[in-house]
Amino acid sequence: MMIFPIAKVNLGLNVVERRPDGYHNLQTVFYPVPIKDALEVFPMAEDFPSVVDCDIKVTNIHVEGDEQRNLVVRAYNLLKHDFPSLPRLHAHLYKGIPTQAGMGGGSSDASAMLLLLNEQFQLGLTPQQLIDYAAQLGADCPIFIMNRPAYAEGIGERLTSIDLDLKGWYMAVVRPDIPVPTKEAFAHITPQMPKKCCKEIVMQPIETWREELVNDFETSVFTAHPELAIIKEQLYQLGATYAAMSGSGSALFGLFREHIDLNEYFPDMFTTCMKL
Numbered sequence: 001m002m003i004f005p006i007a008k009v010n011l012g013l014n015v016v017e018r019r020p021d022g023y024h025n026l027q028t029v030f031y032p033v034p035i036k037d038a039l040e041v042f043p044m045a046e047d048f049p050s051v052v053d054c055d056i057k058v059t060n061i062h063v064e065g066d067e068q069r070n071l072v073v074r075a076y077n078l079l080k081h082d083f084p085s086l087p088r089l090h091a092h093l094y095k096g097i098p099t100q101a102g103m104g105g106g107s108s109d110a111s112a113m114l115l116l117l118n119e120q121f122q123l124g125l126t127p128q129q130l131i132d133y134a135a136q137l138g139a140d141c142p143i144f145i146m147n148r149p150a151y152a153e154g155i156g157e158r159l160t161s162i163d164l165d166l167k168g169w170y171m172a173v174v175r176p177d178i179p180v181p182t183k184e185a186f187a188h189i190t191p192q193m194p195k196k197c198c199k200e201i202v203m204q205p206i207e208t209w210r211e212e213l214v215n216d217f218e219t220s221v222f223t224a225h226p227e228l229a230i231i232k233e234q235l236y237q238l239g240a241t242y243a244a245m246s247g248s249g250s251a252l253f254g255l256f257r258e259h260i261d262l263n264e265y266f267p268d269m270f271t272t273c274m275k276l
Contacts, residue, residue, distance in 0.1 A: 001042075003116045005108035007035040007097045008143060009171070009246040009253050011164075012198025013215040017191045023139075023155045024191060029162065029202050030104075030143040030150050033171055034274055036096050037105060039072065039112050041120070044088040053080055053088045061095035071110035071137055078133055079117050086121060098270045100179035102247025104144065110137045111144035131159075140247075151199040164202055166276045170259050172235065175251040175270040178225050185248035188220035206255060209242040217248045228252060234265060 011029040018024050044050060054076040056067050067073060072091050080086045091113070097105030111134045118125045125133070127145060134141035139156035149164040194214065201213045222229040228245065231252045235243040240254030251270075262271035 001116055001120045002038060002040040003112045005037045005039060005097070005105070005112035005144065006147065007033050007103040007105060007108060008140070009033055009103065009173075009244075009251075010215060011202050011209075011244075012194075012213045013217060013247065014194040014198060015186075015189050015191045015216045016193050019155075024186060024189070025154055026139075026152065026156055027194065027198055028152050028156065029164070029198050030140075030152055030159075031164065031166065032143075032147050032149070033103075033173075033276070035103065035173065035272060037109055037112075038094040038096070039109060039116065040092045041089045041113075041116060044090055048088070050088065053077070053086075054091060055089075056091040056093060058093045058095060061099060063093075063095065063099060071106045071141075072113045075110045075113035075133075075137055076117065078136060079114065079123070083121070083123055086117065098175040098251060100181060100249050101175045101251035101270075102180070102245065102249025103173075103175075103251050104140045104247065107138050107140035108144040110134065111141045115145065160199075162199060162202070166206075166255070169206075169276050170256040170273055171276055172238075172240070172254045172256055172260055172262055172273040173246075173251055173271065174231050174235070174253075174262060174266050175249075176227060176231065176266075177269065178227060178250045180221055180225065180248060180250045182248050184224075185217050185221055188224070189216060192216075206241050210236075213242065213244070215245050215247075218245050221245065221248070221250075225250065231266070238265065 008030050013028040015024050130145045131142045135157045150159040232243050235254035243254035
């Protein structure tokens with residue numbers, strides 16, 4: 001069976017306070033976007049010599065680290081603990097969502113694995129139960145169970161659906177070869193309450209977002225990687241109504257009234273422009 005995990009962007013991202021457990025409370029609006037991975041699973045042969053119950057092969061975009069720490073495998077292991085009858089599986093993940101970009105690719109893959117296993121093996125889990133499992137894998141994971149616009153609080157796991165529709169707009173995405181690990185981004189953040197909540201701002205005309213809708217990570221990340229600030233300004237120069245960094249990663253996105261060809265302006269970078 002195959003499933004297609006999608007990406008997200010953050011419309012506003014405010015880090016409001018540091019928690020006693022070392023995490024941070026956030027306010028943000030998640031918006032799903034149609035940049036996709038492809039995840040396929042199929043059973044291991046009974047005589048396949050494997051010391052693990054689920055292995056994974058990742059293609060197209062290199063993903064660093066031990067495969068058993070991959071969120072897809074961790075999602076399988078999480079359900080395997082409660083559903084021991086799950087068969088041993090091979091997983092193939094074709095990466096189309098850029099990594100360390102603030103677009104939630106790993107989180108989306110994890111949630112997609114939960115959804116796929118629930119359907120394929122008739123586990124009977126409700127959407128809320130799937131969200132609860134997803135929250136154990138990462139703060140960004142639950143939004144990909146919902147796969148619809150949502151306002152998030154807490155560490156990102158407290159979600160409220162919002163009636164936000166960007167249909168008809170074009171979203172341009174630029175991701176240079178500058179990985180920004182989440183740990184690095186949080187290390188230089190100064191928590192503070194925003195003057196106005198992003199949930200309120202995104203319900204205003206998009207033309208007002210440029211002056212009010214803020215990603216708090218831009219201050220520290222742009223200082224460390226000024227190239228990213230230049231890309232954001234280029235998107236505005238090309239006609240974006242709104243442009244920002246997504247999440248804590250290195251992807252910049254812009255909302256445009258018309259399609260724009262980005263290859264001419266951002267060679268040797270991941271680029272795409274899609275109609276929402």
